[in-house]
Amino acid sequence: MTDHNTFRQATRDWLEANCPETMRHPYRNEADACWGGRNCKFQSDDQKNWLERMAAKGWTVPTWPVEYGGAGCDAAQARILTEELARIKARPPLESFGISMLGPPLLKFGSEELKRQHLPPIARGEIRWVQGYSEPNAGSDLASLQTRADDRGDHFIVNGSKIWTSYGDLGDWMFCLVRTDFAAKKHEGISFVMFDMASKGVSTRPIKLISGKSPFAETFLDNVRVEKNQVIGRINDGWTIAKYLLTHEREMIGGSGLARSGGVPVSRTAIEVLGSADGRLGESMLRADIARFEMDERALALTIERARDEVKAGVSLGAAASMFKYYGTELNKRRYELLMSISGGDALDWEGGANHDGFLPKSWLRSKGNSIEGGTSEIQLNIIAKHLLGLPG
């Protein structure tokens, strides 16, 4: 206990001294999120300093081992760090698919050589990773993927196309599912490979969304050389890695609404925008909806925290990740519906004003995708029914 109190005090002191004042606010526009990478354009010196200082402490990935860029924190220390960051409303220093998606399977299944090659640059935000899972005919039924990798001895030649690659045009490296055995059953002929997006034969084409942005790309792979030492796990056993990564992706997406709200309760926003009488929001209908939402949000946060403790104690999250993915993303959609109602006509201001470059309506539209990416809500309900409730398939 004393050790943890000492850790908390030291963490608090360090954050006070090192977290720039401008990094102590929730995101107000897309540029507030720092994704790192080779071509990273920092929004400000503060954003750059914040990332560099946190990375030097190993606190972009506090629970990863020190030799891979982490701080080797135990579960209690990691929780204290999260609490202390929330206390000062600090922004995440880094958003990263390398951390939230690739890191866990690389730590669990990767060779020592691959871990040493890839994990430290992920922790420092030097390489931006993108996910090459979905294909035009393989989304919910991901194992139908047809991108092929032909064996050429020490390397593969990869051909095919991927779709919905988030930030595909900005990525430095891709982790990708490819078919290495066309004769095997569909789940058994897949391998999990990694390659540099600057490799010859890799090209991307942006896909535009209703939010006006193009955070997606189609990715085309035309005779791309992928070294065999860039396979995680065994060849043809990529489905095991893919599923493990998905549990982490689903947990991340499910909890992202909680993280992105930056600790600002919807009720506080409502009172700031609509005013209050005797400390109570005047609009009784909205008040009831907000109260219901905040109770559900709190229940989810506590359940995720309990599950994280269980994971740290060695219990596998497994299919429970689908529960968090389903509930967290549906809840995030409710959050933005409420925020839009609270802001009334101002919520439709697309370019600027109170919305900071239309951040609210754009985030509201973006939230619709939460219950599709990483596996749709229907697919999560199927998994919950089959694997958690034991209902017939």
Ligand SMILES: Cc1cc2nc3c(=O)[nH]c(=O)nc-3n(C[C@H](O)[C@H](O)[C@H](O)COP(=O)(O)OP(=O)(O)OC[C@H]3O[C@@H](n4cnc5c(N)ncnc54)[C@H](O)[C@@H]3O)c2cc1C
């Ligand atoms: C914001 C966003 C970001 C994304 N980023 C990436 C990325 O970086 N990399 C990547 O590889 N992919 C990414 N995706 C793709 C995502 O994984 C797929 O869109 C998702 O898996 C669904 O596949 P699909 O679009 O082909 O839809 P389909 O699989 O064609 O599904 C269409 C509809 O049918 C329903 N359906 C399908 N099968 C069943 C079933 N068995 N039971 C009940 N209902 C069913 C679905 O729920 C859905 O409503 C992203 C998607 C979004 C929205």
